[in-house]
Amino acid sequence: MTPFTSRIYLLRHGEIVEQDVLAGGTDLLLSDVGFSQLSQACKYLTDVELVQSSTLKRCSEFATQFSHNHQIPLLLTDDIREFNFGDWDGRKYDELWELTHSPSIGDFWQSPWLVTPPCGENMADFYQRVFLWWQRLLMNIVNNHTHKQLVITHAGVIKQLLGIICELPKESNQQNMFAVGYGKFVCVEIYIDNMGKAWPKIVF
Template sequence: MTAFSSRVYLLRHGELTTKDVLAGHTDFILSKKGFEQLNIACGRLANIDLVTSSSLKRCSEFARQFCDFNKIPLNITDDIKEFNFGDWDGQSYDELWQHTKTPTIGDFWQSPWLVTPPNGESMAHFYQRITTWWQQLLVNTICQGTRSQLVITHAGVIKQLLAIICQVPKQLNYQNIFTVGYGKVICIDIFFDENGQAWPKIIF
């Protein structure tokens, strides 16, 4: 194949109408400010060929509007939904810190690879889910020759992708290494060599 470069913009959804909650898989919606944050972020991007969005409303509702207005293809997927916190999902942080039984939310934040939220997703499953999606994105980018794409997703997903790209050992608590604010964009440039090998780098 002919070597080429591609760009992936990772965009975290904006502020939610419900504040100070562990959102997870709970389908909260964006506040007016949240929509404004995403409009500002996307206003700085140009020549987007494709948008991929989490299926949760805080990502997908803006993605549909953005793609309809700009006539850009949109792919909505469950694969890049936020981490599933199970019984903790959707609860306020105050409630979680004060009332959760063993294991507690504190146990999880300290050792996410050892503690799984009750009825929630294990970190090993989350890692595999996001890794598989990223590998498929690389394959699709080569097959379609995509030069620039936008991915609208969640903080936990973006942190996981950054850990993969930076080759952080998966047992480390990388969720506390990176911080991604509402409506923030992280740019990944990927060089595909003649053998189809992907060489991603983070652009600051």
């Protein structure tokens, strides 16, 4: 096949209506500021061939509007939803740090691969769904020769993807060295060689 280059724009959703909460799988809306952050981020984004988005409203509502306004196909997927924190979801951080029963939020932050939030997702399952989504994305780029797409998702998902791309040990929690603000992009350029192998790199 003829080699080509593709670009993926990973975009974290904007500010949400509830502040200082562990949003996780809670379906919170964007604030007006958050919607404006995404609009500004995408203002000069041109030639996008596909928009993919988490199904959570803080991603999907803007993605739906953006794809409609620019007549771009939209794919909504649960695979890039934020980590599900179970009983901790949607609660104030101050309240979570005051909880004394086990497991605690502090236990989880220290050892996320060993501690599962009550009624929540475990880190191995989260990593696996993000990893498999990434593999399918690369395969679709090769098969469809997609040159540019926008992915609207969450900080936790983006950090996992950066860890995968950088080949960090998945259980090391080193991906938490990355910080992705509201409405901020991470650009990944992917070179597809003549054998159909994908070579991603992060572009600053």
